Amino acid sequence: MNAGIHRASESVPGLPVHEAVLLRMLLMTGNAVVEEIERILKPHGLSDSDFRTLMMVYTAPGGRTSPSELCGFAQQSPTNMTRITNVLVQQGFVTRASSDEDRRRIELSITPVGRRFVRKLLPTLFPRIHGAFASLSATEQKTLEHLLRKVAANIDHLIGSDPHP
Numbered sequence: 001m002n003a004g005i006h007r008a009s010e011s012v013p014g015l016p017v018h019e020a021v022l023l024r025m026l027l028m029t030g031n032a033v034v035e036e037i038e039r040i041l042k043p044h045g046l047s048d049s050d051f052r053t054l055m056m057v058y059t060a061p062g063g064r065t066s067p068s069e070l071c072g073f074a075q076q077s078p079t080n081m082t083r084i085t086n087v088l089v090q091q092g093f094v095t096r097a098s099s100d101e102d103r104r105r106i107e108l109s110i111t112p113v114g115r116r117f118v119r120k121l122l123p124t125l126f127p128r129i130h131g132a133f134a135s136l137s138a139t140e141q142k143t144l145e146h147l148l149r150k151v152a153a154n155i156d157h158l159i160g161s162d163p164h165p
Contacts (some may be wrong), residue, residue: 053084058118063110
């Protein structure tokens with residue numbers, strides 16, 4: 001990986017080599033995590049996006065939220081959120097209904113089946129979560145979290161200020 005980026009820097013003046021290596025490492029790490037989660041979820045008929053959305057409904061106040069609220073948090077388009085919601089409804093993990101306060105608003109609610117599924121599946125992920133960070137001390141983990149939050153804030157700022165997203 002480093003060699004390829006260094007070769008590219010020879011023909012592209014000003015290439016930020018160190019930052020490119022860091023970005024590539026973040027992408028590779030993130031992709032590896034998603035691939036492992038997808039492998040675990042596949043037998044259950046879910047994707048990573050489906051499960052993250054289910055978790056957001058599960059952790060929402062009262063176990064209820066709207067698809068439009070989820071779009072921003074899950075980084076999904078309204079069209080894809082509809083597909084995800086359909087999967088979760090078909091699985092019996094959430095229900096979809098008009099809001100009691102505003103009939104124009106759709107609400108998703110976690111079902112008892114969805115709660116049981118989350119409570120059953122999450123503990124199977126714990127060893128992988130611990131394993132991913134096993135070589136880092138508690139202090140290093142806090143430092144990594146702090147640094148990743150700074151990078152995330154920088155990216156949010158760049159995306160928010162980019163006139164050509």
